[in-house]
Amino acid sequence: MNRHDVPPELTNLLMEFTVSVLVERPEDILAYAAKYFTNLHEQRSASTNGGSQQNVENDEAIYSDEDEPEPPPPTRFNRRKSVFAEHYDPAEDEDDEAHRIIHPKSDEQREILAMAVKNILLFRSLDASQMQDVLDAMFERRVVPNEIVIQQGDDGDYFYVIQSGTYNIFVRNPTTGDNMNVGKYENHGSFGELALLYNQPRAATIQATTDGSLWAMNRQTFRRIVLKSAHKKRVVYEKLLESVPMLSSLNAYERMNLCDALMPKEFKEGDCIIKQGDSADGMYFLEDGTVSIRVRSEGSEEEKEISRFTNGTYFGELSLITHKPRAASVYACSDVKTAFLDVEAFERLLGNCVEIMKRNITHYEEQLVAILGSTNISDLR
Missing domain, CATH: 1.20.890.10 (cAMP-dependent protein kinase regulatory subunit, dimerization-anchoring domain)
Structure with a gap:
């Protein structure tokens, strides 16, 4: 199967x-x-x-996926009690500009919101255009002390990013029915995504303890942006990885996990993607564009090009295999789109491919001998 x-x-x-x-x-x-x-x-x-x-x-x-609800008044948030969250299949959702929600914001508000969402794990895989959709779709909600933002057991209606304020997290004790304080948020963080992602009731109660401000996104928009982007990313990366011969040893499940672990990174022409001598943080799969591989021999400031890579190739794996600093620099020869795999995911997902990668080290060394007269990559550290 x-x-x-x-x-x-x-x-x-x-x-x-x-x-x-x-x-x-x-x-x-x-x-x-x-x-x-x-x-x-x-x-x-x-x-x-x-x-x-x-x-x-x-x-x-009750509204359908095609009917986006109007944002609620600032002083009141309606909460649906027992409507089971609708099924959403990103593969069946066609791109439709009519579905896009835009809440106007000042430049200052957009900048504040961009800072608040940039480190949220859920949004790490979004490209620049999708991040703009996130910023457009969110609207501000102000809260007062003791206000319940979400109630355990309710259906998921909104996802929240904290701009300011302190919020307690309560979980109901299944035995006694008492609410237990299990943590709090202070002026940063996000909450509410699990109920929206997995069609589950709210797993906790979030209560404001101070005046505060939240950025909110409704359920349909959240699922459309986050789930659809994840689906599109997987489709694109599956095609990319299928073109990499080294990965033919991975089974379909392993390749799917690898797709999910990849993160998009884009570079402009002339950008230095990897710097010789730096510590390795991951490897790159080249989705679009051309990169130049250059090395600098010891005692010299001049870098010499040893190779160029284009679509369907990968680079940066050498340091991950040898556990040594970067042996070469990599520059973008054009605007470049890559899929980045961090070192932890590399060690977890590509164990089956390490031996294949090691064989390529011989090829690298042959190139260096021809160009620089060096017989060992480690000499170039």
């Missing part, structure tokens, strides 16, 4: 169940699984039959 034989619904179900187990930590996982899937089946049956619509608060309307 290859991965294309695995129904997407199975992957989603197992992911959702795993998250639920990690949140609830049941003593008897088998009994918990039986109850979990029974309740899930009843929930979906009720939703399919229209029963779930009876529980919607009177002042809210």
Whole structure:
């Protein structure tokens, strides 16, 4: 069986169940699984039959993926109580400018928001255009002390990025029903993504303890940007990796994991991508453009080009294999798009390919002998 034989619904179900187990930590996982899937089946049956619509608060309307709700008033956030989050298949979602949500912001607000979201893990794989969509789609919500931002057990409605303020995190004790304070956010961070990603109820309650400001994005927009971008990234990177002979030893599952670990990095013509002598932080797969590989012999400031790489090739792996500093510099000869694999992911995912990479070291050394008269890459450190 290859991965294309695995129904997407199975992957989603197992992911959702795993998250639920990690949140609830049941003593008897088998009994918990039986109850979990029974309740899930009843929930979906009720939703399919229209029963779930009876529980919607009177002042809210059920909206489809095609109907983006208007942002709520600044003084009031409606919260849906028991509408099971809709299924979303990024492969079936066509790009449509009509779906794009734009909340106007000043240049100062955009700059503040960009700083707030730049280190959020969920957004690391987004390209520049997708990040602009994120900035456009978020709107500001101000909170006051003791205000409940999200309530454990509610359906996911919004994802939040903190601009300012302090927020306590409470989780309900399943035995006593009491809320336990398990942590807090202070002036930075984000929350609310798990319920949106995995169609699960809120796993915790978040309560403001001070005046504060949040940036919010609604469920449909969040899923469309984050999930669709992840899907598009995987499709692009699968095609890229299929063109790399070294990776033919990976099975489909390993190649899929590698796609998910890659991060886009773009460079302008003339940029130095790797500097000879620096410590290695990862390797690069060249998606588009041309790069120049240059080395500098000891005691010389002049760099000599030993090779050029173009689409479908990779570079930067040598230092990861030898555990030595970068043996050459790499420059962009044009605008370049790469897929970057950090050192931790390299060691975790490419163990099967290291022996193949080691064979290429001989080829590198032959090039260096011809150009510089050196017989060992390590001489160039």
